[in-house]
Amino acid sequence: MSSMSANRGSTSIFKTVSSTARGALRQPDYWLLTIILIMVMFGTIMVFSSSFAIGVREEGGDGYYFLTRHVVYLMIGLAGMLIAMSIDYHFWRKVALPGLLIVMLVLLGMVVFPSIAPEVWGASRWVQIGPVSLQPSEFAKLGLILYLASWLASKGMRVREFNYGLIPFAVLMGLLVGLIMLQPDLGTSMLLAAIGLSMFLVAGANLFHLGLVTSIGGAVFLALALTTAYRRDRILVFLNPDGDLRNLGWQLAQAKLAIGSGGLFGVGLGASYQKFAWLPAAHHDAIFAVIAEELGLIGAGFVLMLFIMFAWRGYRVAMRAPDSYGALVAVGIVTWMIVQAAINIGGITTTIPFTGIPIPFISYGGTSLIVSLVAIGILLNISRQTVDPVEVKVRSNLRGVSTRARQRQAAQPAPPPPAPRQPRAPRTPAPSKPGARPVPEWPERPRVPSPVAIGPDDRDPVPTPRERQPAPKREIQGRPTTTGGTFGRGRASVSPRGRRR
Numbered sequence: 489m490s491s492m493s494a495n496r497g498s499t500s501i502f503k504t505v506s507s508t509a510r511g512a513l514r515q516p517d518y519w520l521l522t523i524i525l526i527m528v529m530f531g532t533i534m535v536f537s538s539s540f541a542i543g544v545r546e547e548g549g550d551g552y553y554f555l556t557r558h559v560v561y562l563m564i565g566l567a568g569m570l571i572a573m574s575i576d577y578h579f580w581r582k583v584a585l586p587g588l589l590i591v592m593l594v595l596l597g598m599v600v601f602p603s604i605a606p607e608v609w610g611a612s613r614w615v616q617i618g619p620v621s622l623q624p625s626e627f628a629k630l631g632l633i634l635y636l637a638s639w640l641a642s643k644g645m646r647v648r649e650f651n652y653g654l655i656p657f658a659v660l661m662g663l664l665v666g667l668i669m670l671q672p673d674l675g676t677s678m679l680l681a682a683i684g685l686s687m688f689l690v691a692g693a694n695l696f697h698l699g700l701v702t703s704i705g706g707a708v709f710l711a712l713a714l715t716t717a718y719r720r721d722r723i724l725v726f727l728n729p730d731g732d733l734r735n736l737g738w739q740l741a742q743a744k745l746a747i748g749s750g751g752l753f754g755v756g757l758g759a760s761y762q763k764f765a766w767l768p769a770a771h772h773d774a775i776f777a778v779i780a781e782e783l784g785l786i787g788a789g790f791v792l793m794l795f796i797m798f799a800w801r802g803y804r805v806a807m808r809a810p811d812s813y814g815a816l817v818a819v820g821i822v823t824w825m826i827v828q829a830a831i832n833i834g835g836i837t838t839t840i841p842f843t844g845i846p847i848p849f850i851s852y853g854g855t856s857l858i859v860s861l862v863a864i865g866i867l868l869n870i871s872r873q874t875v876d877p878v879e880v881k882v883r884s885n886l887r888g889v890s891t892r893a894r895q896r897q898a899a900q901p902a903p904p905p906p907a908p909r910q911p912r913a914p915r916t917p918a919p920s921k922p923g924a925r926p927v928p929e930w931p932e933r934p935r936v937p938s939p940v941a942i943g944p945d946d947r948d949p950v951p952t953p954r955e956r957q958p959a960p961k962r963e964i965q966g967r968p969t970t971t972g973g974t975f976g977r978g979r980a981s982v983s984p985r986g987r988r989r
């Protein structure tokens with residue numbers, strides 16, 4: 489009974505109109521674009537501040553090593569964002585499935601052939617192609633969003649069914665998340681699960697099914713975390729941060745020292761002490777700790793405010809998307825960025841177990857930065873095709889009325905086929921009373937052939953227009969006239985000599 493009520497009550501959160509509402513392209517969401525540009529500019533400054541000491545110490549005294557590479561990746565990412573912003577987002581629906589299959593094959597190859605993915609920081613997440621190293625899991629995030637949005641949009645109301653909604657969704661998520669877990673990469677696996685569940689919810693999933701898959705997925709994550717040594721150690725460090733300061737607890741302890749040293753206004757830009765050989769990965773996973781130390785609580789709050797504004801503008805684009813596919817893609821992209829930032833900030837502040845994933849647009853990273861900016865380009869293209877909220881409400885109501893009418897019509901039993909028409913029985917006269925005068929039977933009126941029309945009296949046929957011919961003409965002293973013709977005023981007759989009588 490609860491399942492039936494949840495099925496009836498679960499509807500799509502973002503009501504959108506059909507593709508017929510799409511019109512001319514509008515200007516992109518400049519608020520969203522401005523927020524992204526502020527993030528990447530702020531991130532470039534903080535990457536240089538946090539990586540200068542690392543470059544001097546590890547890259548032959550080149551303090552600009554990481555800054556130079558970050559700027560190159562940033563230029564490539566911005567170019568990709570502009571290109572993606574100019575391409576209709578429906579194009580990605582055609583290439584979503586092949587792209588996701590390619591990414592999954594690469595991930596499978598990294599598991600089967602570990603030699604193609606060297607181990608870095610205890611995980612095999614990167615593929616080295618010449619001087620460039622790529623992280624396939626970043627492409628898996630975007631590929632999952634594009635394909636899952638296409639699949640959920642094509643299912644429509646059937647996404648609430650167990651066989652057509654929950655089972656295929658669980659199989660897809662299980663395959664992709666399982667390949668990421670085998671690298672191993674717990675943080676990215678959690679992120680992919682959060683993206684998929686959010687899109688499944690927005691598509692109108694059955695709440696009972698959603699709770700079921702969430703419970704099973706959480707139990708599987710917990711089992712994998714407790715059965716693997718390094719994951720179990722991370723959980724123990726989270727529960728007791730000061731219990732292993734020489735190994736896993738070292739980074740978290742130094743991060744807490746950096747955050748606590750910043751105070752309200754910070755120690756000043758570039759004046760961090762922890763980044764000098766004390767805080768590991770200061771320009772990557774722990775860059776938020778450097779921000780809090782150098783810019784204080786105000787700088788950390790500024791970063792949080794940027795992501796809150798990004799979530800506001802991003803979900804606003806999703807609510808005004810012209811169709812369900814655009815709404816689901818926008819929800820997936822915004823959820824991706826927000827959850828990834830929350831996992832990083834929560835891990836470095838020991839709010840949740842620490843996992844090594846960067847902050848979008850702020851941390852140093854090649855593949856992560858490029859793919860994230862391309863995803864923002866797709867989001868900006870959706871913002872160029874948004875519709876007016878009043879039109880969305882009107883069209884959604886009309887669509888809801890028509891949908892409910894179709895559902896009621898489908899729920900009604902089919903009417904029985906009409907009975908064959910019986911020939912009309914001849915009319916029998918009513919029985920007459922004794923002594924009544926018999927009623928004479930009138931003969932049936934004879935039918936007249938069609939060329940002749942019938943006048944008031946059946947005996948007087950009226951000629952049809954085809955039978956009406958003009959009266960014969962005659963010559964009277966060289967002047968043509970007709971019988972009964974008139975000349976001048978009144979009736980007149982003409983004598984044989986042409987004189988008027």
